[in-house]
Amino acid sequence: MSRTAVMCGIGGWVPPTLVTNADLAARLDTSDEWITTRTGIRQRYVVPPGMSTSDLAVEAGRAALKSADLDSADAVIVATTTPDRTCPATAPTVASRLGLAGVAAFDVAAVCTGFLYALATGAGLVSTGQADRVLVIGADAFSTILDPGDRSTVSVFGDGAGAVVLRPGEATEPGALAGFCLGSDGSLADLITVRAGGSEQRSAGAASPGDEFFSMQGREVFEHAVSKMAVAARTAAERAGWRLDEVDRFVAHQANVRILRAVADQLDLDHSRLVVDLDRVGNTAAASIPLALDHANADGTLRPGDRVVAAAFGGGATWGATTFVWPRLRSI
Numbered sequence: 001m002s003r004t005a006v007m008c009g010i011g012g013w014v015p016p017t018l019v020t021n022a023d024l025a026a027r028l029d030t031s032d033e034w035i036t037t038r039t040g041i042r043q044r045y046v047v048p049p050g051m052s053t054s055d056l057a058v059e060a061g062r063a064a065l066k067s068a069d070l071d072s073a074d075a076v077i078v079a080t081t082t083p084d085r086t087c088p089a090t091a092p093t094v095a096s097r098l099g100l101a102g103v104a105a106f107d108v109a110a111v112c113t114g115f116l117y118a119l120a121t122g123a124g125l126v127s128t129g130q131a132d133r134v135l136v137i138g139a140d141a142f143s144t145i146l147d148p149g150d151r152s153t154v155s156v157f158g159d160g161a162g163a164v165v166l167r168p169g170e171a172t173e174p175g176a177l178a179g180f181c182l183g184s185d186g187s188l189a190d191l192i193t194v195r196a197g198g199s200e201q202r203s204a205g206a207a208s209p210g211d212e213f214f215s216m217q218g219r220e221v222f223e224h225a226v227s228k229m230a231v232a233a234r235t236a237a238e239r240a241g242w243r244l245d246e247v248d249r250f251v252a253h254q255a256n257v258r259i260l261r262a263v264a265d266q267l268d269l270d271h272s273r274l275v276v277d278l279d280r281v282g283n284t285a286a287a288s289i290p291l292a293l294d295h296a297n298a299d300g301t302l303r304p305g306d307r308v309v310a311a312a313f314g315g316g317a318t319w320g321a322t323t324f325v326w327p328r329l330r331s332i
Ligand code: COA
Pocket: 029, 030, 031, 034, 035, 038, 039, 112, 151, 152, 153, 155, 156, 192, 217, 218, 219, 221, 222, 225, 255, 256, 259, 283, 313, 314, 315
C-alpha cells in the first residue's frame, strides 16, 4: 500500500474584534440589508492594532496540534497573502513560536486558493517520506490591506486562521487526501490585486494613490469563481471515482453565499449539502476552507464518514479542488 497523507488534527481561530454589518453601515454608504442579501455575510472579525497574521496562525496551529494529540511537527506551511512582512516568510516565525524552531517552514501564496495549494504541498511532503507530521495553516489578516473606505471589500473580508495536521497513512482511511485538481490563469492577475509594494512597483518608482490597498473587480471575479470552482470540483470528484450525488458535503471557499449556491446549482447539488460559515466570519481568504471545516466539525454539520469535496478560487487567478472522507477529529 503506498504512503498517503491523512488529516489527523484540525484547528481554527478568529481575532477578538467583532465587526457587524451595522457597524459598517454606521461609517460607510452601505446597509445590513445590502450586505446580507448580496453576500450572506452578517459579521466578521478583524485584528486589533498590533495583531498580525502570525498571531492568527499560531493560535490555529496550536489548536490543530492539540486536536492531533501532538506537541510537534516536522514541517510548517503557512498559506497567506498578508504575511507579517514582505520578507521573510511568516511560517518560520509561526514554527518558532509554536516551539518548533529548526523544522522546515515556508509560505505558500495563492490568495484564496492558498490553503488547497498548501495542503497539496504538505501531502506531497508526507507521501514522499520527506516529513511525517506536517502542520498546514491558512491565515490571513485582510483587514490590514483593505481600503477602509471601500464598501465592496470591507463588507466581504474578515480575518482568521485555520489549520490541519497531516500524518502518513493509507489511501483507504478516512482523512486520506485522494488527489488535487489545481489551476491558474495569470492573464487574470488584475482582477484581484495589490498593485504597490512589490518589485514591479518598486522598480518602476512612484505608485498611484490607493495602489497600496487590495482591489477586486467583484462582478468578474464572481463569474470566474463560479465556473472555475464548478469545473475543479467536478474533476476532483471524477478522479476520486465519486458521482456528484454521492457527495455529502461541499466545502467551497466562503466568498459569497450566492457564489456557493451558483456552484452547487452547476453541480446539481442540493443547497443543504453546502457548508456555510461566511455568515459568521466573512471571507477569510486562505483561512476560509480550514476554518469552515473546523466550524462544521465542531457543530456536527460534518460527520465522520461524510464524503467531502472542497473547492476554492482566488487571486492569480488560481483555483483548485480536492476530495476526502471526513475523519473523526476533535475540534478544540
Ligand atoms: N453596500 C452597498 N453597495 C455596494 C456594496 C456594499 N457593501 N458593495 C458594492 N456595492 C455597490 C457597487 O458599488 C455597485 O454600485 P454601482 O453600480 O453604483 O457601481 C453595485 O453595488 C453593484 O456592484 P457589484 O460589484 O456588481 O455587486 P455584486 O452584487 O457583484 O456584489 C461583491 C459585490 C463584491 C459582494 C460580489 O461581486 C462578490 O462577492 N464578488 C466575488 C468575491 C469573490 O469571489 N472573491 C473570491 C476571491 S477572494
